[in-house]
Amino acid sequence: METVLEVRDIVTRFGDDVIHDGVSFTVKRGEVVALIGGSGTGKSVLLKEMIGLLRPTSGSVHLLGTDVWQADEERMNGVRRRFGMLFQDGALFSSLSVAENIAVPFRENTDLPDALIAPLVGFKLSLVGLAPDTGHKAPAELSGGMRKRVALARALALEPEILFLDEPTSGLDPIGARAFDSLVRALSDSLGLTVFMVTHDLDTLLSIIDRTIALSEHKVIADGPVAEVMKSDHPWIKEYFSARAPHEKGNR
DSSP states (O other), rough: OEEEEEEEEEEEETTTEEEEEEEEEEETOOOEEEEEEETTTHHHHHHHHHTSOOSEEEEEETTTTTTTTTHHHHHHHHHHEEEEEEEEOOOOOOOOOOOHHHHHHHHHHOOHHHHHHHHHHHHHHHHHTOHHHHHHHOGGGGGGHHHHHHHHHHHHTTTOOOOEEEEETTOOOOHHHHHHHHOOOHHHHTTTOEEEOOOOOHHHHHOOSSEEEEEEEEEEEEOOOHHHTOOOOHHHHHHHHTTTTHHHHHHH
16 A cells, blocks of 8 residues: 655654654555554644644654655645644634635635535535534534534545544543544545544544554554554553453443
């Protein structure tokens, strides 16, 4: 399979604090990959470095064939149109309606007239399981799960090849979280979408993820299918997966 993301020897320092010390991995087209790690391991920092929002101290990121930290602004703008990003809180514009939020990528990156943008917004809403009349509402009128879906619709506006998600189920109740997981997996399978997510959600990990990358001690400590990573003897990984044991026992 084609490599769509290559992170190579990333080092990140903030003053005397070392966050990453030689982090490397690749992501293949069509994979659904999760990045896990304890608090302070720099998962969200690494995500920002991969999409060009935060420069690492050293190392390289190749995204969709482009060296993120060597490319000029024009080249990076082209890359940005080929990926979608869903931030942890959705990052919707509170002053805009749902439809206007989803229309932002079209208005910023295309010359499409309003007459064409409106049906495209409606299609994106249906893609994430929301009714067309949701477009008239303000973000504040929506539940947390619906806001996440609107943010996902906006991230999918320009038909990206790869979708980045930062803690996508954070703040959702268990039913809403599992529904969101199922939606992400269905979209990946039906659209051939590559998905890279930062998550701490064990149920997400065990239900829809193809591959897990674990960060600890400033490095990648495991990289492989979930079942394989679960067998690791690393203390943090053992502790992480043992947290699910009571839940499993209670559902037998």
